[in-house]
Amino acid sequence: MLGRIGQKLFVALRNLLDGGLIFAAKRQIIRRYQPLFQISKSTEPTADLGDRACADRWQVMASGLPKSSYSLLDVGSQLGFFTLSAARENPSGLCLGLERVWTYAAVAEALRNRAKLPNAQFAGLELNPKSVRGLPQFDVIICMSVFHHWVLDWGAEAAITQLRELFARGRIVYFETGQCEEVDQNFAAQLGFMKPESELWIRSELLRAGFQKITVLGDFPTHLGPHKRRLYRAEREA
Numbered sequence: 001m002l003g004r005i006g007q008k009l010f011v012a013l014r015n016l017l018d019g020g021l022i023f024a025a026k027r028q029i030i031r032r033y034q035p036l037f038q039i040s041k042s043t044e045p046t047a048d049l050g051d052r053a054c055a056d057r058w059q060v061m062a063s064g065l066p067k068s069s070y071s072l073l074d075v076g077s078q079l080g081f082f083t084l085s086a087a088r089e090n091p092s093g094l095c096l097g098l099e100r101v102w103t104y105a106a107v108a109e110a111l112r113n114r115a116k117l118p119n120a121q122f123a124g125l126e127l128n129p130k131s132v133r134g135l136p137q138f139d140v141i142i143c144m145s146v147f148h149h150w151v152l153d154w155g156a157e158a159a160i161t162q163l164r165e166l167f168a169r170g171r172i173v174y175f176e177t178g179q180c181e182e183v184d185q186n187f188a189a190q191l192g193f194m195k196p197e198s199e200l201w202i203r204s205e206l207l208r209a210g211f212q213k214i215t216v217l218g219d220f221p222t223h224l225g226p227h228k229r230r231l232y233r234a235e236r237e238a
């Protein structure tokens with residue numbers, strides 16, 4: 001048992017560490033793909049938001065989440081923007097972020113502590129063709145802008161198998177990926193299997209996974225170029 005003084009010391013040390021991690025992310029010492037949850041202000045210059053704004057995507061995602069307590073998995077959660085946003089709306093449900101870069105997961109935890117959202121948890125863990133098979137079922141899975149990384153890492157066949165395993169574990173899935181249309185990006189050459197159109201390939205994968213209701217939530221800009229990525233929400237009947 002820590003006792004009262006021990007607990008206060010623990011919290012003080014944790015606050016100090018959290019402050020250091022958040023400072024490092026603010027200064028882009030730890031890369032900020034996402035804005036800092038409840039810290040970055042949308043009114044500030046874009047540079048403060050990180051490489052990619054997230055509020056635009058969250059705005060269209062939020063209304064499609066279950067109304068009562070739910071479990072959520074955010075794969076490739078980076079600084080935890082979506083995991084934390086969901087945890088704030090879903091106080092009695094568990095929201096889990098998986099992020100293979102441990103410094104990103106550590107910043108997400110620091111932001112979680114600041115926001116006092118103990119129902120958001122982060123694991124500095126890689127989802128790979130083996131570990132995906134150990135995942136349980138979730139009410140909601142977020143898989144955004146990570147699939148094309150898997151294609152580069154493991155090749156198309158293993159990445160697609162991993163995606164199918166992941167889709168099988170969600171009742172509602174939010175899916176967005178790098179697309180074959182992003183011709184000036186290094187990953188596009190590896191996404192030939194999406195041709196002639198990523199739209200057709202993504203829809204066929206979602207249908208194959210058994211989702212009956214597929215909705216396009218919009219096309220959203222990235223920091224990489226003019227091409228906007230399409231965000232899908234897919235749901236299967238319970």
Ligand SMILES: C[S@@+](CC[C@H](N)C(=O)[O-])C[C@H]1O[C@@H](n2cnc3c(N)ncnc32)[C@H](O)[C@@H]1O
Binds near residue numbers: 034101126143144145
């Ligand atoms: C381009 S960012 C997208 C972040 C977030 N999903 C979004 O859309 O704003 C990709 C993130 O996924 C992480 N990532 C990529 N592959 C992963 C894997 N196999 N397991 C866990 N994290 C992964 C990267 O480290 C990075 O933080």
